Amino acid sequence: MTHNTTNNRKYCSQCASILIKKCPNGDTCERSVCEDCGHIEYDNPKVLVACFATFENKLLWMRRKYEPMAGYWFIPAGFMELGETPEEATSRELFEETCAVIPPENLDFFMIGSLPDISQIYLAYRGEIADIKAIQTTDEALETCLFTEDEAPLDKLAFPTVIETFHLFYKEHRESNYGAHKASVVNNKHILSPLASKAKPKQAHPK
Numbered sequence: 373m374t375h376n377t378t379n380n381r382k383y384c385s386q387c388a389s390i391l392i393k394k395c396p397n398g399d400t401c402e403r404s405v406c407e408d409c410g411h412i413e414y415d416n417p418k419v420l421v422a423c424f425a426t427f428e429n430k431l432l433w434m435r436r437k438y439e440p441m442a443g444y445w446f447i448p449a450g451f452m453e454l455g456e457t458p459e460e461a462t463s464r465e466l467f468e469e470t471c472a473v474i475p476p477e478n479l480d481f482f483m484i485g486s487l488p489d490i491s492q493i494y495l496a497y498r499g500e501i502a503d504i505k506a507i508q509t510t511d512e513a514l515e516t517c518l519f520t521e522d523e524a525p526l527d528k529l530a531f532p533t534v535i536e537t538f539h540l541f542y543k544e545h546r547e548s549n550y551g552a553h554k555a556s557v558v559n560n561k562h563i564l565s566p567l568a569s570k571a572k573p574k575q576a577h578p579k
């Protein structure tokens with residue numbers, strides 16, 4: 373399998389010379405390399421976070437104000453900033469998009485997702501909102517609303533490929549029986565599975 377290991381950056385971030393694409397000595401794939409100063413621009417995946425913020429039997433949704441998929445519904449989500457933990461990023465995105473507050477230490481892991489087609493991964497966390505009076509529309513959300521599964525705007529979902537994730541979340545939330553999951557979206561095909569296999573190894577592994 374081949375991976376796209378370079379982006380479209382033209383100029384060296386260190387000396388502003390033109391970058392060329394080549395495989396550096398000792399490396400295994402093509403990079404953007406500056407032949408003037410020797411700098412190599414490594415391009416690595418970005419990390420998204422998403423927040424399943426609940427209140428009783430409802431999940432907090434927002435209608436996106438900005439592209440991609442402006443006008444469609446999703447849960448608060450966005451890119452991690454430098455220096456943040458995933459929980460801090462999730463708490464921040466939740467607040468920026470809905471004004472709801474869940475402190476980072478009150479967030480529990482829910483899912484890791486792979487988006488290799490766009491070189492991103494996402495981490496989803498869940499938590500209960502203490503004070504729903506804080507929720508409001510924001511600069512990033514046209515509407516914010518708590519919905520039960522029956523009320524959820526799944527026909528106007530911003531990223532409908534991952535719809536099964538929402539059914540899974542509502543089911544686990546209803547039953548107060550949460551798992552940890554992994555997901556992937558490859559060629560628009562969404563695959564969900566438990567994060568760790570519950571199968572016992574065929575053989576014990578003594579020390």
Ligand SMILES: [Zn+2]
Nearest residue numbers: 384387406409
């Ligand atoms: Zn350079």
